[in-house]
Amino acid sequence: MTFKRIPWNIAICDWNGTLLNDLELVYGSLKNIFKYFEKVPPSLETYQNEITADFLSFYRKHGIPADAEPELLNSIRKKYFKENDGNITLTDGAVELLETFLRFDLKIGIVSGEAKGYLRDERLKQFGIEKCFDFVHDGVSDKMGKFKELVKILEVNPKTIFYIDDSFDGIAAAKNAGITTFGFTHEGSYNSEEKIKAAKPDYIIKSLLEIIPIISKIE
């Protein structure tokens, strides 16, 4: 006998800080950039409270010269990533969560600001999870626009799509398109718990596996 699990149709995940536990790496690269400019880096707490997709404004506010080229900052960041990538892992429960989505016959996608092509062609393969996903949108700088586009393309009630994200911006963007949201607040979240809660997600979770009982309810 099969149960129809209602109402979920599609699971969409953020990548950085959600499926990938990379906050430490990202914050390390920030410290490296500030070191390069001989500036004192903002604390991790400040970073988690203030960072948005517009990271340049954050860097400038905390002392990086306004005329520093984004390309230079990116090259310092990439070099640091390359040298320190060895210890990076998926977030606890990520694989089990994806397996559960597959078992539930959900369509699974990613919407991420991670560098275009890098996530799809390298990162997912690195962790052997590339086959889990029906769609991967990387290099997304405007999540709000992307979610609106997806809702149109996917042709399902947006409430039956859910999105998991560890940041205010991501949650706000999905909510704006009518998508159900899970605010993920854990040690590796890019934003503080307070900031994530301020986006008013439909659910707050502290571990990825907390999603399973919520979406398992049969209605």
Ligand SMILES: [Mg+2]
């Ligand atoms: Mg994130």
